[in-house]
């Protein structure tokens with residue numbers, strides 16, 4: 668495949684750069700009907716566009732004709748996109764619909780179309796190096812459509828780390844005390860259901876912005892390598908929708924969406940903001956460690972380390 672050389676492990680990252688699974692490439696409101704967006708993920712360029720009817724499609728950006736990047740100057744027409752170089756017309760399935768100056772379309776005229784799923788206000792593509800069809804679905808998050816939950820807050824970070832170093836953070840329970848300042852190292856219960864890995868941890872923490880402390884659960888649920896929810900209780904019910912997408916072999920883009928159940932009560936708003944601010948800071952506490960760490964295939968673990976080996980074993984299905 669196109670990316671096979673780059674997709675190999677290296678001494679810093681002895682695991683695949685681009686695993687199989689659904690990955691966010693945009694939020695739904697970043698591309699309106701009739702618009703085109705240039706994307707750079709999985710070590711290549713992609714083009715995202717919405718047809719005039721609003722259907723999102725993702726194609727390899729480089730036109731198979733003479734290689735123009737259709738994300739830069741391509742324009743939507745009907746259900747497809749016209750290349751800016753010689754005006755060839757491609758539909759969302761990667762078929763060539765028209766070459767304005769040719770008498771016949773070459774029989775092999777096709778380009779790579781990526782499986783797309785639009786859910787929870789996100790446009791996902793399915794990456795699979797051998798080209799297999801998607802093997803699971805992204806779940807709908809009812810909190811995002813509920814008026815009990817405040818308007819989501821979204822952050823993006825470009826991180827010089829490979830996806831697995833970030834993903835396994837939630838099962839690395841000891842670091843919560845030493846990096847995130849929880850009062851205890853939680854007890855974690857992990858369970859696997861096919862493509863889903865869920866960890867339920869009981870924490871004891873300081874109240875954000877206050878002197879008090881409380882306890883609460885943190886439930887992290889991974890649906891494949893590119894989509895994770897984190898649900899917290901104990902202060903105000905909080906939901907994170909975390910999406911991590913590989914950019915290239917050295918970098919990933921993490922985007923976290925935060926929402927809190929305020930119940931429409933104004934008095935909860937200040938506390939909700941403090942909770943979100945604290946969680947954003949927690950991510951930034953992890954960053955310098957991720958960006959400079961080594962990855963050990965056989966780490967030296969102890970009995971308090973939690974389900975890191977189980978998580979890595981589960982993740983093998985996507986690598």
Ligand code: FES
Nearest residue numbers: 730732733750753
């Ligand atoms: S390079 Fe796209 S039409 Fe020629």
Ligand SMILES: [Fe+2]
Nearest residue numbers: 836842846953
């Ligand atoms: Fe962390």
